[in-house]
Amino acid sequence: MTVEAQSDSSAHPQRSICIENLSKEYVKGKPVLNNISFTVQGQSSVAIIGPSGTGKSTLIRCVNKLIPPSSGNVYISGENITHLTGRNLRMARRKIGMVFQEFNLVERLSVMENVLCGRLGYVPSWRAWLRKYPQKDIDNAFSLLDSIGLLEFARQRADSLSGGQRQRVGIARAIMQEPHVLLADEPTSSLDPKTSVEIMELLVSLSREHNIPLLINIHDVELAKRFTARVIGLSMGGIIYDGPPSELTNDHLKKIYGGENWLQ
Amino acid sequence: MSPAPLRKWERFTFSERLARFAVFLGFAVALSISLRSVQIIPEFLYDAPTQVADLFSRMWPMDFAYYPAGIHDAMMETLHIATLGTLLAIVMAIPIGILGANNIVHFPLLNWLSKLILVSSRSVNSLVWALLFVAVFGPGPLAGTVCIGFRSIGFVGKLFAEALEEVDPGPIEALTASGAPWFSVFLKGYWPQAAPAFWGVFLFRWDINVRESAVIGLVGAGGIGMVLDTALNLFFWNRVSVILLSIFVVVILAELFVTAIRKRII
Amino acid sequence: MTADTAKNFGPAFKTNWWARAGWLAAFLYAAYAANYLDVSWIRFLRGLGNGAEFLAEMVPPNFSRWQLLSANLMETVEIAIIASAFGILFSLPVGLLAARNLMPLWITWPFRTFIALCRSFHPVIFAILFVKAVGFGPLAGILTLIFASIGFIGKLFTEAIEEISLKPLEALRASGAPFMSVIIYAVLPQVLNRFIGFSSYQLDANLRNSTMVGIVGAGGIGGTLFAAFQRFDYDFLAAILISIIALVMLSEFISTRIKKVFQ
Ligand SMILES: Nc1ncnc2c1ncn2[C@@H]1O[C@H](COP(=O)(O)OP(=O)(O)OP(=O)(O)O)[C@@H](O)[C@H]1O
Numbered sequence: 001m002t003v004e005a006q007s008d009s010s011a012h013p014q015r016s017i018c019i020e021n022l023s024k025e026y027v028k029g030k031p032v033l034n035n036i037s038f039t040v041q042g043q044s045s046v047a048i049i050g051p052s053g054t055g056k057s058t059l060i061r062c063v064n065k066l067i068p069p070s071s072g073n074v075y076i077s078g079e080n081i082t083h084l085t086g087r088n089l090r091m092a093r094r095k096i097g098m099v100f101q102e103f104n105l106v107e108r109l110s111v112m113e114n115v116l117c118g119r120l121g122y123v124p125s126w127r128a129w130l131r132k133y134p135q136k137d138i139d140n141a142f143s144l145l146d147s148i149g150l151l152e153f154a155r156q157r158a159d160s161l162s163g164g165q166r167q168r169v170g171i172a173r174a175i176m177q178e179p180h181v182l183l184a185d186e187p188t189s190s191l192d193p194k195t196s197v198e199i200m201e202l203l204v205s206l207s208r209e210h211n212i213p214l215l216i217n218i219h220d221v222e223l224a225k226r227f228t229a230r231v232i233g234l235s236m237g238g239i240i241y242d243g244p245p246s247e248l249t250n251d252h253l254k255k256i257y258g259g260e261n262w263l264q
Numbered sequence: 265m266s267p268a269p270l271r272k273w274e275r276f277t278f279s280e281r282l283a284r285f286a287v288f289l290g291f292a293v294a295l296s297i298s299l300r301s302v303q304i305i306p307e308f309l310y311d312a313p314t315q316v317a318d319l320f321s322r323m324w325p326m327d328f329a330y331y332p333a334g335i336h337d338a339m340m341e342t343l344h345i346a347t348l349g350t351l352l353a354i355v356m357a358i359p360i361g362i363l364g365a366n367n368i369v370h371f372p373l374l375n376w377l378s379k380l381i382l383v384s385s386r387s388v389n390s391l392v393w394a395l396l397f398v399a400v401f402g403p404g405p406l407a408g409t410v411c412i413g414f415r416s417i418g419f420v421g422k423l424f425a426e427a428l429e430e431v432d433p434g435p436i437e438a439l440t441a442s443g444a445p446w447f448s449v450f451l452k453g454y455w456p457q458a459a460p461a462f463w464g465v466f467l468f469r470w471d472i473n474v475r476e477s478a479v480i481g482l483v484g485a486g487g488i489g490m491v492l493d494t495a496l497n498l499f500f501w502n503r504v505s506v507i508l509l510s511i512f513v514v515v516i517l518a519e520l521f522v523t524a525i526r527k528r529i530i
Numbered sequence: 531m532t533a534d535t536a537k538n539f540g541p542a543f544k545t546n547w548w549a550r551a552g553w554l555a556a557f558l559y560a561a562y563a564a565n566y567l568d569v570s571w572i573r574f575l576r577g578l579g580n581g582a583e584f585l586a587e588m589v590p591p592n593f594s595r596w597q598l599l600s601a602n603l604m605e606t607v608e609i610a611i612i613a614s615a616f617g618i619l620f621s622l623p624v625g626l627l628a629a630r631n632l633m634p635l636w637i638t639w640p641f642r643t644f645i646a647l648c649r650s651f652h653p654v655i656f657a658i659l660f661v662k663a664v665g666f667g668p669l670a671g672i673l674t675l676i677f678a679s680i681g682f683i684g685k686l687f688t689e690a691i692e693e694i695s696l697k698p699l700e701a702l703r704a705s706g707a708p709f710m711s712v713i714i715y716a717v718l719p720q721v722l723n724r725f726i727g728f729s730s731y732q733l734d735a736n737l738r739n740s741t742m743v744g745i746v747g748a749g750g751i752g753g754t755l756f757a758a759f760q761r762f763d764y765d766f767l768a769a770i771l772i773s774i775i776a777l778v779m780l781s782e783f784i785s786t787r788i789k790k791v792f793q
């Protein structure tokens with residue numbers, strides 16, 4: 001079930017994440033991720049599941065180099081970003097939207113400012129400071145806020161919102177980047193079950209609507225099965241399962257999470 | 265039904281912007297008036313680098329032999345002035361702080377009197393206090409100690425009054441309801457809750473007072489400052505540099521000491 | 531409520547012994563130090579007699595030289611305003627550059643040393659050195675207070691920055707925002723209120739200290755005050771002190787007003 005080797009980067013269509021033989025060790029000799037390879041492209045949404053501490057967050061953070069990988073390559077829409085630094089890295093990161101477990105909003109800024117933060121990669125600092133964004137960005141931000149149902153909150157401070165609303169703002173910020181790919185690191189773990197479903201619906205529908213491949217870390221296997229077209233099971237730093245959710249059996253889950261008592 | 269979405273976006277409302285603008289404008293006007301009317305002789309500024317170089321060249325080499333001969337005792341005196349002065353401030357600040365806490369003392373006049381003492385203690389600079397007490401007690405460490413004590417009342421008392429005002433009223437109501445006398449209500453109800461903040465304030469102020477007691481000697485109030493004053497008047501720059509260095513070291517040590525204790529206690 | 535009460539009482543009883551030992555040690559120390567410093571009750575009481583005379587000479591305050599007084603007060607205010615403006619301006623970048631969670635070690639340590647140096651010396655020592663460097667007059671006072679401001683605001687601002695949440699920074703970095711935009715959007719909003727608080731406090735402090743730098747010749751009302759002392763001109767002295775206290779209270783009033791605008 002593992003993915004075919006990706007060597008020919010020119011063959012990649014637009015808008016894809018391609019991970020090639022990625023390894024990461026924080027401590028020498030103790031790899032957290034071991035030779036991971038897979039590709040996500042088109043409108044597909046992919047869930048990464050796996051036990052706590054197995055390296056899901058590490059994997060997703062290696063994609064935008066928030067954590068530098070130890071070896072291997074990451075291609076975003078065909079561009080190898082593994083060795084980029086400085087300004088080039090920033091240019092590459094604009095193409096990668098990211099949604100966080102704890103939303104990572106700037107609490108003291110308004111919802112609108114938080115959404116516009118997604119444009120910071122495109123706007124010079126002095127304009128950002130004066131809040132002089134191009135009118136197009138402001139229009140986009142308003143229509144995005146409208147579509148996530150937060151239009152009347154635009155002027156409120158982010159810390160006055162509920163968890164679900166904050167995560168919506170976090171998602172809107174990522175979409176504002178006009179990213180080629182969207183990463184989400186446990187976007188629903190701080191939320192209640194109903195809100196979690198709404199957030200997943202929002203993520204998947206926005207990814208469809210804007211034609212952005214989506215890579216989600218998620219603890220909740222049921223949510224993963226319900227909303228994504230493909231599940232990657234990670235355990236001990238390697239890929240144990242990679243396929244459609246319908247084929248994910250209890251046996252696979254036992255292999256991924258270990259033990260079986262937790263399965264009813 | 266819903267109104268057309270507002271497409272214009274600005275960070276602040278109009279009145280917010282107006283208020284901020286007024287503050288900045290006010291400050292800018294005050295600054296430009298000040299810059300225009302203050303009497304600065306530019307030649308002095310151009311000359312500054314040579315003067316500074318000259319100063320440093322005279323300070324070097326440092327006269328370290330002077331430390332045991334003339335500095336050490338004065339430095340000890342400075343530390344004692346700082347410590348004793350801080351204790352004095354506490355002894356005076358506790359009653360004044362209590363008078364100022366309007367949840368303990370319900371006489372507005374006394375509250376107000378306490379605030380007046382606190383404000384003037386803080387507004388008058390330590391050197392000015394030192395001058396006053398040198399005039400009263402004559403030159404020497406007595407004037408310095410009283411000066412440090414008086415100067416610190418404002419700080420200690422204000423923060424102490426704030427700590428008392430933040431005290432949780434629950435236990436106090438319980439004690440009052442049980443008919444405890446006033447003093448034991450204070451001792452059992454207020455003090456335990458305010459004590460940590462109080463000791464924190466004490467340490468913080470002691471740290472400041474070490475710095476202050478190093479200079480009040482410049483006007484005759486004892487300690488290392490008097491030695492510094494003599495060295496300056498006699499143009500013994502290589503002694504001045506040793507004195508400054510020892511003040512620097514003592515101040516840094518005092519700060520490290522306070523930080524270490526605060527970490528352990530609070 | 532009861533649980534809360536118990537929590538408040540708990541540590542108090544535990545530390546009680548320490549507190550008692552502390553009080554005892556403080557008492558013993560006070561006796562020793564008083565002896566060392568030759569601070570005695572008799573001298574103190576004799577001083578109080580002097581003090582009474584001194585106070586008697588101060589009333590009524592003599593405002594007849596009000597022109598000199600107000601000119602000096604103006605200069606004091608000017609020194610405070612100029613020094614605050616530049617001090618605040620400089621301490622913003624200095625504080626940012628000294629924050630260990632934003633900058634690499636080789637940048638932070640020179641700035642931290644600089645801040646420590648500004649803080650360790652009492653302003654009056656800076657004033658003495660600046661008077662030697664740029665001569666008598668307000669310029670020395672301004673330079674002194676600029677350094678004092680950087681020391682105070684710089685330290686507290688750095689500490690405030692080191693306490694911020696790094697989560698929004700991570701998010702903005704991940705979106706490819708340039709460094710300056712990350713600072714403007716993710717760092718400053720978290721600390722700006724405190725910065726304004728420190729700054730307005732320092733404005734007050736500068737005003738208070740600018741009444742002092744004159745004692746060593748660095749401009750402002752301090753020089754006149756010192757001269758009044760030396761000439762035993764105590765009724766004029768009283769007038770000066772009253773005006774200084776009034777000025778400081780006025781500025782505290784203004785700065786609380788200003789703080790409200792920025793909240
Ligand atoms: N900065 C770091 N330095 C050293 N080790 C780290 C670091 N970050 C993570 N690790 C280790 O790497 C492993 C994987 O961590 P990671 O956060 O990627 O797991 P995860 O799968 O996201 O877990 P969870 O589901 O709990 O979020 C863990 O064993 C962790 O201890």
Ligand SMILES: [Mg+2]
Pocket residue numbers: 056057058186
């Ligand atoms: Mg994780």
